[in-house]
Amino acid sequence: MKQPPLDMFVRLVSWGSTLLLLASVATVIGFLLFKGYGSFDLKLVFGDTPPLEALLLRRPVFGGLFPAMVGTLSLVVLAISLAVPIGLAAGIYMAEYGRGRIQQALGLFFDILAGVPSIVVGLFGFSVAVFLHRHFGGRIYPCLLISALSLAFLVLPYLIRTTQNALEALPEAVRLTAPALGATRLQNIRFVLLPRALPGILSGAILAIGRCAEDTAVIMLTGVVATAGLPRSLFSSYEALPFYIYYISAQYRDSAELATGYAAALILLAICAMLFAAAALIKQRLGARSHQRL
Amino acid sequence: MDGERIAQKVFLLAAVLSASVTVLLLAFMVILGLPLFQGGLFLEILTQPWLPGRQLFGVWPMIAGTLAIASLAVAIAFPLSLGVSSLIAVVAPGRIARLVKSAVAFMTGIPTVVYGFVGVFLLVPLVRESLSRGSGLCVLSAALVLGILVAPTMILFFSDALARVPRSHRIAAEALGATPAQVLIYVLIPGAWRGIVTGLVLSTGRAVGDTLIALMLAGNAAQVPNSLLDSARALTAHIALVIASDFDSLEFKTIFACGILLYAFTAAATLAVRRLGRKRTPAR
Numbered sequence: 001m002k003q004p005p006l007d008m009f010v011r012l013v014s015w016g017s018t019l020l021l022l023a024s025v026a027t028v029i030g031f032l033l034f035k036g037y038g039s040f041d042l043k044l045v046f047g048d049t050p051p052l053e054a055l056l057l058r059r060p061v062f063g064g065l066f067p068a069m070v071g072t073l074s075l076v077v078l079a080i081s082l083a084v085p086i087g088l089a090a091g092i093y094m095a096e097y098g099r100g101r102i103q104q105a106l107g108l109f110f111d112i113l114a115g116v117p118s119i120v121v122g123l124f125g126f127s128v129a130v131f132l133h134r135h136f137g138g139r140i141y142p143c144l145l146i147s148a149l150s151l152a153f154l155v156l157p158y159l160i161r162t163t164q165n166a167l168e169a170l171p172e173a174v175r176l177t178a179p180a181l182g183a184t185r186l187q188n189i190r191f192v193l194l195p196r197a198l199p200g201i202l203s204g205a206i207l208a209i210g211r212c213a214e215d216t217a218v219i220m221l222t223g224v225v226a227t228a229g230l231p232r233s234l235f236s237s238y239e240a241l242p243f244y245i246y247y248i249s250a251q252y253r254d255s256a257e258l259a260t261g262y263a264a265a266l267i268l269l270a271i272c273a274m275l276f277a278a279a280a281l282i283k284q285r286l287g288a289r290s291h292q293r294l
Numbered sequence: 295m296d297g298e299r300i301a302q303k304v305f306l307l308a309a310v311l312s313a314s315v316t317v318l319l320l321a322f323m324v325i326l327g328l329p330l331f332q333g334g335l336f337l338e339i340l341t342q343p344w345l346p347g348r349q350l351f352g353v354w355p356m357i358a359g360t361l362a363i364a365s366l367a368v369a370i371a372f373p374l375s376l377g378v379s380s381l382i383a384v385v386a387p388g389r390i391a392r393l394v395k396s397a398v399a400f401m402t403g404i405p406t407v408v409y410g411f412v413g414v415f416l417l418v419p420l421v422r423e424s425l426s427r428g429s430g431l432c433v434l435s436a437a438l439v440l441g442i443l444v445a446p447t448m449i450l451f452f453s454d455a456l457a458r459v460p461r462s463h464r465i466a467a468e469a470l471g472a473t474p475a476q477v478l479i480y481v482l483i484p485g486a487w488r489g490i491v492t493g494l495v496l497s498t499g500r501a502v503g504d505t506l507i508a509l510m511l512a513g514n515a516a517q518v519p520n521s522l523l524d525s526a527r528a529l530t531a532h533i534a535l536v537i538a539s540d541f542d543s544l545e546f547k548t549i550f551a552c553g554i555l556l557y558a559f560t561a562a563a564t565l566a567v568r569r570l571g572r573k574r575t576p577a578r
Contacts, residue, residue: 003473004473004475006473006475006476006479007473007474007475007476009475010380010384010385010474010475010478010479011385011475013373013377013380014377014378014380014381014384014385014386015381015385015386016377017373017374017375017376017377017378017381018377018378018381018394020374021374021378021398021401021442021445022394022397024442025397025401025404025442027412027416028404028408028409028412031412031415031416032408032411032412035415085308086308086311086312087308087312089304089305089307089308089309090305090308090309090311090312092305093302093305093306093308093309094309096305097302097305097306098309105313106309106310106312106313108568109312109313109316109317110312110313110316111564111567111568112316112560112561112564112565113312113313113315113316113319114564115496115499115503115560115561115563115564116316116319116503116556116557116560116561117502117503117504117505117530117556117560118503118505119503119505119530119533119534119553119556120319120323120503120533120553120556120557121319122533123323123533123537123549123550123553124318124319124322124323126537127322127323127326128322130326130541131322153315153319156312156315157312160309160312184298185298186297186298186301207403210403213405214405214406214407214408216406216407216505216506217505217506217530217534220534220537221533221534221537242405242407245407245408245411246407246410246411246506246509246510248411249410249411249414249415249510250510261411262411265407265408265411265412268405268407268408269404269405269408272403272404272405273400273403275403276399276400276403280396280399
């Protein structure tokens with residue numbers, strides 16, 4: 001049977017745009033693999049320093065990605081450990097305690113914060129550093145701590161909302177059982193609701209890690225530099241993978257440096273892909289669990 | 295019972311602290327950019343050209359640059375996203391739809407800087423050679439990559455909205471003999487318009503707020519672009535470029551004007567989306 005022209009048109013457009021989109025992603029990934037896979041070896045990460053010496057922090061690494069990888073790792077660990085406790089607590093408030101107007105107003109603030117561009121959050125971090133520099137002696141400059149704090153602000157609304165949604169999605173039966181047996185509100189949250197909502201909260205936290213690892217706009221305003229070696233303290237400048245990729249694209253001196261740029265882009269892509277897969281896996285388990293309940 | 299009350303206070307404190315960040319963000323920009331608000335200077339800055347040689351520090355070219363790049367990116371992403379979400383909803387439901395949907399979800403996790411990097415070394419030379427004009431760093435290059443970047447967000451919102459249209463409406467149309475394309479165009483898309491507008495507004499917010507793509511691919515010339523092949527500078531890129539200059543100069547203060555503009559735009563987008571009646575945070 002011949003299809004009506006409208007159906008032909010819709011099929012053509014939807015298949016065409018799907019193939020176009022998938023092809024462009026495949027091109028991005030394929031291009032990086034093609035250009036970057038050749039430069040994967042220990043020298044890429046550690047330069048001319050023996051790997052063991054570098055890992056034990058005995059000798060500095062020059063010309064390798066090691067300092068940038070350590071910088072990104074410390075940044076993510078700091079930012080997440082600042083953001084998760086506050087995000088979790090605020091999410092619990094929104095789902096379990098907040099009522100009426102106050103809850104609505106708080107929700108509005110979180111939604112606005114979630115939409116603020118990351119460069120504006122970076123500008124805020126920079127301004128905070130300037131403020132501290134002027135009022136608390138001249139020792140504070142944009143640094144690792146300021147960057148981590150700004151990244152924490154960036155992912156905070158996201159963590160609050162995933163916590164809130166995970167808690168609110170729990171069925172009423174789960175919510176009422178423990179109180180009926182005499183548990184207090186806090187005991188119910190601590191021993192029943194949070195454990196049941198954990199997969200949802202966890203997958204949200206993992207996606208937040210990915211966001212901290214890939215964000216470039218925030219850190220370029222708050223203390224990341226092209227060459228700093230390993231971060232010496234919370235108050236020192238540092239290197240990071242995404243900034244290194246940006247820097248190489250604009251300032252590479254020779255083809256060897258460019259090759260490390262391709263490799264760094266591949267590494268960052270792989271990290272984010274793994275985090276994404278982990279979050280998806282946890283979410284899938286969550287889905288399987290809620291089907292079991294029915 | 296004391297532990298209960300302390301816990302409740304702690305949870306409330308965390309929520310209030312988080313909400314105060316939203317206010318502090320704006321307050322810091324306004325206070326540090328204070329000289330801008332005296333004697334009509336703010337309006338001048340928004341409308342004047344950027345000519346540091348003549349002591350003119352207007353950000354109008356950056357506003358025009360952002361508008362050009364973001365609107366072109368959205369114009370590229372919108373039909374593409376509508377096509378992909380139609381495939382998911384109607385044309386190829388089932389296994390193919392699930393596969394496409396996970397690929398799209400994965401795309402939201404690809405780092406922006408990676409898109410920018412590939413754009414610099416793959417797309418820019420292509421644009422430069424095929425159009426034999428300029429450096430290839432232009433509005434078109436940035437908008438093409440930015441379109442690919444915001445499309446996944448749009449698709450997830452669109453296909454979500456299409457799937458929410460009540461099944462009964464669909465079945466009724468099919469019973470009347472509607473073909474899949476007719477169901478899509480006369481039933482699903484009209485029924486999902488709120489979700490579609492929501493996705494459109496939030497993706498526009500993302501396109502306006504993105505820094506790296508414009509910074510890496512648009513060329514950053516502080517001029518109002520006259521064609522797709524002109525270099526342009528976005529508001530976000532302007533902040534990243536001027537941050538290194540002297541803190542007390544008027545040139546530096548303009549970045550707070552850019553920051554306030556970006557904040558105002560994205561806040562307005564958020565309010566618009568909330569008025570549409572859906573409370574959802576953008577998926578990154």
